[in-house]
Amino acid sequence: MDYYLLVDMATELGYELAMSGAETFRVEDSVYRVLKTYGIESEIFAITNCLTVSIETPSGKPLTRMRRIGSHGNNMEAVERYNALSRRICSEKPDAETAIQWMKDTKASCRAYSLPMLLVADFIGSFGFSLFFGGTFLDGLWAGACGIVIGLVSKVMDDLKANSFFSTIASSFCMALVAYLIAGLGLTSNVDTVIIGSLMILVPGLLFTNAMRDIIYGDTNSGINRLVQVVMIAVAIALGTAAAWQVTAPIWGQPGGADTVTYSFAVHCLVSFIGCIGFAIFWNVHGMGVLLCSLGGLLTWAAYLTAVRLGCDVIGANFWAAVVASTYAEIMARVRKYPAISYLVVSAFPLFPGAGIYYTMSYILQNNTDMAWQKGMETASIAGVMAVGIILVSTLVRLYYVMKGRRKKR
Numbered sequence: 001m002d003y004y005l006l007v008d009m010a011t012e013l014g015y016e017l018a019m020s021g022a023e024t025f026r027v028e029d030s031v032y033r034v035l036k037t038y039g040i041e042s043e044i045f046a047i048t049n050c051l052t053v054s055i056e057t058p059s060g061k062p063l064t065r066m067r068r069i070g071s072h073g074n075n076m077e078a079v080e081r082y083n084a085l086s087r088r089i090c091s092e093k094p095d096a097e098t099a100i101q102w103m104k105d106t107k108a109s110c111r112a113y114s115l116p117m118l119l120v121a122d123f124i125g126s127f128g129f130s131l132f133f134g135g136t137f138l139d140g141l142w143a144g145a146c147g148i149v150i151g152l153v154s155k156v157m158d159d160l161k162a163n164s165f166f167s168t169i170a171s172s173f174c175m176a177l178v179a180y181l182i183a184g185l186g187l188t189s190n191v192d193t194v195i196i197g198s199l200m201i202l203v204p205g206l207l208f209t210n211a212m213r214d215i216i217y218g219d220t221n222s223g224i225n226r227l228v229q230v231v232m233i234a235v236a237i238a239l240g241t242a243a244a245w246q247v248t249a250p251i252w253g254q255p256g257g258a259d260t261v262t263y264s265f266a267v268h269c270l271v272s273f274i275g276c277i278g279f280a281i282f283w284n285v286h287g288m289g290v291l292l293c294s295l296g297g298l299l300t301w302a303a304y305l306t307a308v309r310l311g312c313d314v315i316g317a318n319f320w321a322a323v324v325a326s327t328y329a330e331i332m333a334r335v336r337k338y339p340a341i342s343y344l345v346v347s348a349f350p351l352f353p354g355a356g357i358y359y360t361m362s363y364i365l366q367n368n369t370d371m372a373w374q375k376g377m378e379t380a381s382i383a384g385v386m387a388v389g390i391i392l393v394s395t396l397v398r399l400y401y402v403m404k405g406r407r408k409k410r
Contacts, residue, residue, distance in 0.1 A: 325348040360379060
């Protein structure tokens with residue numbers, strides 16, 4: 001048995017999963033199961049920027065392979081395909097050369113949306129969430145245009161190999177600059193809903209979800225690293241929009257905000273669905289998955305609104321909605337044999353506190369410390385209670401399958 005080739009194959013599989021945005025536990029578990037299929041005991045250690053695979057050959061010689069995980073995006077299509085590949089390898093146990101060829105075929109078969117399609121997704125996502133946060137139809141159209149600005153600036157930053165922190169500052173600055181220009185010309189009634197809808201593109205929803213799931217499964221180092229990245233992105237968003245406000249305020253003054261629109265239950269759920277379609281495409285979900293993931297967003301927000309109508313406060317409503325999102329993701333993962341993360345991140349996206357980040361920054365700029373503290377604490381509470389809801393469902397599902405496995409062994 002060529003142990004070097006097997007370790008290389010398993011390590012590359014884990015590396016591709018990590019570069020696609022998979023959770024740490026999925027990376028480690030996939031590599032471990034593949035090597036176990038060939039009768040090899042291994043120790044796997046993965047964090048956000050490194051993967052180490054170590055085995056001991058029958059001769060007693062240790063063999064270790066390490067791959068550095070660089071900066072990467074979020075590719076749910078690749079996560080699903082590499083996850084399916086790991087299952088196929090475990091069930092068919094091909095020779096190492098064949099498995100490596102399968103991996104090459106999988107990489108070649110992964111689909112990706114074109115830049116024009118991604119810009120359409122930016123428009124749809126921004127449009128939907130601008131209405132979601134109470135904007136008018138016109139506000140939604142301007143938010144969609146600002147979303148395209150974010151998409152174009154992000155593409156330029158990616159081509160220039162800029163780090164994510166600077167790229168987020170540049171994207172949020174250019175977007176907010178355009179939004180304040182639109183407001184200064186009197187073309188929008190509520191610049192806040194335009195900016196918030198567009199900023200949702202930059203909200204690190206998948207990063208936050210993976211951080212919570214890493215912590216759930218005991219990968220504390222990876223979870224904390226991801227949470228730090230979430231905080232840094234939030235800071236970058238605040239810095240970019242604040243800089244745009246500082247540039248435009250002396251010219252047009254502080255734009256006045258109109259009252260937000262209150263939509264009916266059905267319309268609110270519909271715009272949530274529309275916005276989630278944009279983000280499903282943005283995260284490279286394809287086919288029926290786009291509609292099914294977006295349906296999860298609709299159900300999640302319907303659960304939130306129902307909880308509010310039943311008397312729950314904001315924190316309680318977010319908890320129950322997160323439970324619904326996580327439950328839906330776990331069910332769809334079993335039904336369609338895909339990783340739950342694809343469904344979870346889109347389904348839970350309407351709950352992510354993008355508006356809280358924006359308003360906290362806005363109050364700081366206005367030197368309104370009390371309101372900034374209040375909104376900041378509310379935002380942190382929403383993020384925390386979402387994590388609890390996700391943790392609860394994921395833990396119960398995992399316990400169920402552990403107990404089921406033990407009963408089968410008896």
